[in-house]
Amino acid sequence: MSRLRVHSLAISLDGFATGEGLSTEAPFGHAGGRLMEWFFPTRTFVEASGHEAEAQGPGTRGIDDAFAAASWNGIGAEIMGRGKFGPQTGPWQDDSWRGWWGEEPPFHSPVVVLTHHPRPDFAAGETTFLFRDASPRDALALATELADGLDVRLGGGATTIRSFLDEDLVDHLHLVVVPIVLGRGVRIWDGQEGLEGRFSVEATASPSGVVHYLFTR
């Protein structure tokens, strides 16, 4: 049975998954890189990004890396909101933006991009981006078919994840609470009163200062 999984969604203490003022230069807005500082030193990130030469070494293998690495196990497709694919809004001016990830994106699988403004699908390396104006349920049906028996990762952002939580489609939710107070941005918790009733919830603190939460069912 294919499951829908969210991994490594970083939020501030006050629940913001991204800040205000998103742009090409500031994909997390005023949050900057602070929500992902726990992630950058991990071996999983270092290897995926090819930054080993620049990093202090081959990357950490501790608690944060254990959670980061789990994101890639048994995933056959991803669903993401248009806001994760790029900072543009409204109709596409042209098709020149091909995502943040260069010509070999780390997904190595089909990626369904949810957008009210579809554009032609394209392939980059082993990743295929499909642009669909679809409901959460229909997007999941498509991604599940593309995943061919493996699980589907729900990649974010927060608004997209909330829309899938609203439909009770999420089976696994890994949140990383970063000890900062952002004050503004997009909240993951809006409209989620009583969420804990549908999941087992466990938490563990990492020496890096973040707290990993797993919501599983």
Place this chain on the structure above:
Amino acid sequence: MSRLRVHSLAISLDGFATGEGLSTEAPFGHAGGRLMEWFFPTRTFVEASGHEAEAQGPGTRGIDDAFAAASWNGIGAEIMGRGKFGPQTGPWQDDSWRGWWGEEPPFHSPVVVLTHHPRPDFAAGETTFLFRDASPRDALALATELADGLDVRLGGGATTIRSFLDEDLVDHLHLVVVPIVLGRGVRIWDGQEGLEGRFSVEATASPSGVVHYLFTR
């Protein structure tokens, strides 16, 4: 040097320290007892409340109790908002309400109750309640004098604590994040953007499911 300390302030994952619909029967509103379920089994609560006979035993001595017990070390006075003293709002109808705690409140020290509607001070057991319409800074000056060299506890609720954080008067902030999403109520984080810059922040998860955060300086 006397310090101002907040202890055992329980909040939901979405940052609410209390729910909606507060009343005499529902001091936490729709949150019910859920924010304090981690606390009730502790030896500190069992001993303070005299509920030992009703409890399963003498109370737990684990992580949650360690944090609960720290609340009482070296405290010489407390400051609380009127909302912690009682659920009433506006002018007092009479002086019959004497708090939630009966004739031997657990404070055993002066308690400064912040209210725009002062009423006569009174003593109950070893506790004296003083009602003052004072700024955070003036209230702290009074409580510090009353504490006679010991620390001052800031007892809540969330609105009161925020007003002291706004003035940068808090030296120690212990929060307990309970794994529930309340959705509505009074948020501790409102207006606190960048709070982490003024404190060291540490977190530890308890087997009970809560996460204890310490903001210290």
